[in-house]
Amino acid sequence: MRACVLVSVLVGLHPGVAREATGTPARPLARGWRGSFATGPAAVERNAATAAPAAAERKVEANAEAHRRRRREQQWRRFLCEAAAGALAESSMDAVLYPIDTLKNRRQALTRVARSSGRQPTLRQVFRMGNPMRGIVPVVFSALPAGAVFMSTKWLVEALTHRALGVSAHGAIVTMLASATADVMFWVVRFPFETGKLRVQAMQDRSTLGAMRRLLAEGGYRPGVLYRGWQTVLWRDVPYDALEFGFYELSRTATARIRRPDAERRTAGECDDRRWESALCGALSALCASLLTTPLDVARTRVMTQPRGVLVAYAGVLDCLSKVLRVEGPRALFTGLGERAVMASVGGAIWFSVYEFVRIGPPE
Numbered sequence: 001m002r003a004c005v006l007v008s009v010l011v012g013l014h015p016g017v018a019r020e021a022t023g024t025p026a027r028p029l030a031r032g033w034r035g036s037f038a039t040g041p042a043a044v045e046r047n048a049a050t051a052a053p054a055a056a057e058r059k060v061e062a063n064a065e066a067h068r069r070r071r072r073e074q075q076w077r078r079f080l081c082e083a084a085a086g087a088l089a090e091s092s093m094d095a096v097l098y099p100i101d102t103l104k105n106r107r108q109a110l111t112r113v114a115r116s117s118g119r120q121p122t123l124r125q126v127f128r129m130g131n132p133m134r135g136i137v138p139v140v141f142s143a144l145p146a147g148a149v150f151m152s153t154k155w156l157v158e159a160l161t162h163r164a165l166g167v168s169a170h171g172a173i174v175t176m177l178a179s180a181t182a183d184v185m186f187w188v189v190r191f192p193f194e195t196g197k198l199r200v201q202a203m204q205d206r207s208t209l210g211a212m213r214r215l216l217a218e219g220g221y222r223p224g225v226l227y228r229g230w231q232t233v234l235w236r237d238v239p240y241d242a243l244e245f246g247f248y249e250l251s252r253t254a255t256a257r258i259r260r261p262d263a264e265r266r267t268a269g270e271c272d273d274r275r276w277e278s279a280l281c282g283a284l285s286a287l288c289a290s291l292l293t294t295p296l297d298v299a300r301t302r303v304m305t306q307p308r309g310v311l312v313a314y315a316g317v318l319d320c321l322s323k324v325l326r327v328e329g330p331r332a333l334f335t336g337l338g339e340r341a342v343m344a345s346v347g348g349a350i351w352f353s354v355y356e357f358v359r360i361g362p363p364e
Contacts, residue, residue, distance in 0.1 A: 086154075105198055106202060146190035149189050153182035183238050191233060275353060296317065298333055299320040
């Protein structure tokens, strides 16, 4: 009896069930919250029409997020690849050219011999000063982090300039600006070892690390003494690197236009498949830059290797240039030009060949 009453109450609460039980056709559910239970062809079509744009929008957002993730991964890989290429290129170049660099710096540092005899020291005299390979190990190892910092900074400045101004990241002007900025960061890492290297090459100390320890002891163990005179290096290397990389981009663009007249300018990796072009353009670019900056190189060597306490000292690069020009003549400003030209051309070929090899990979 109680079960029958319960069934009757439930049937009475739902009109559709009641009409089914009585055999009368059921009316569709009223609109409102009950409309969500509606079934049938029209309701399915309405639900599908509502859900399709939302699903498409979610798919577009997912694709955009995946694209941004891949883009970030590619940028990080490119950043690390540039750092590795710069490190290996710089260390390889320094290892090969260290003895030539020693001969050049010794000739430029022998100012007393040149003044007393009236002629520049010969190569035989320079060779008799000692082993030209002394001090090479710290220099090569310091080139690894310095080269990595240089190329990663250069790539970062080029990417930021391209994003901010919308200009090509491989234009000559942008490359020169990025190279000059990266060179400052390069010497922040490299300068203490460069100071020790010059003193070893000038036979003022027996080892690079020993020269650095002596300078620290003389300066009260303040790290700033290792960066004394670093503006002299910036005077030479900032314009040198800016000119070298600017000439390199111009020469690579010229070779790309010769090979493909329809190409307006080269892009990263597109025209780098011929490695002999990298070596040739790198050698010519470094040669031109070295010829223009040799007087600055002479001033840098003399300022950094001058003994303390002498009566005639150089207050800086400009003071050194003016005194050398007035006392010794214009020819003295180009002392070591032959060694520097050979070193720059060979070094440019090595640097850009190794850089392109590491950055792009071996030729197929």
